[in-house]
Amino acid sequence: MLNSLHDEVAAKLRDRIxxxxxxxxxxxxxPALCAELAIxxxxxxxxLKVLTAEGLLRHEPRRGCFVSEVTERDLDDIFPVIALLEGRCAFxxxxxxxxxxxxxxxxxxDRLNRSARASRINEYYEANFAIHEAIITLANNRWLAQVIGDLRKIVKLARLQQLHAPGRLDQSLSEHMAVFAALKARDAEGAEAAMRTHLTRQRVALRELARNQKSRLSA
Structure with missing residues (x-):
């Protein structure tokens, strides 16, 4: 009972983060969370230990837990790793x-293409996520899936919207179609290279978006 309860609490806090x-x-x-959740x-x-292990919280001795902050350096470090791992999944x-x-x-x-043509970004994200999940499932490697899942949580914590970068939606669609073409050809090395390119360009788009936002704020 205790395990299921703390898992439930972790899920609620994860959603809030x-x-x-x-x-x-x-x-x-x-104390406030205990009172609110009646636990x-x-x-x-x-x-909190679970979320700290996931990297969503940081624990400071004698002070308690704080929600983690994701820096540009963190993203620079994480994206090459995700690109490597998801590239292997595509392979x-x-x-x-x-x-x-x-x-x-x-x-x-087809869903991805329709969403892109209609500029429905939220629907595009949903189809994009489903495609990445399908490829990870096809890889049939639980260790890859586990590590990718953990890293994705950190990226999600940054609450970034890379598809809002100029031209990124069409570029992302083209990258996905390149991965799919390699999968249809059973070209493992081609699929790996295309997926790594896709993830690497996501980081480039996010960096460009951050620069644009900083420029607007300083203008």
């Missing part, structure tokens, strides 16, 4: 993909 309700750098008020300190502290997926898998992927890419 991702939504911005618990803002980066903010202090986690344990004791034990499951809350177990939940394995190309070796494992079946004709039925390609039909399912074709449908997802």
């Amino acid at each position: 991702f939504s911005g309700d618990l803002a980066p750098g903010s202090f986690v008020d344990e 004791s300190r034990t499951p809350l502290r177990e939940a 394995e997926a190309a070796n494992n993909v079946t004709d039925a898998d390609l039909v399912a992927l074709e449908q997802l890419h």
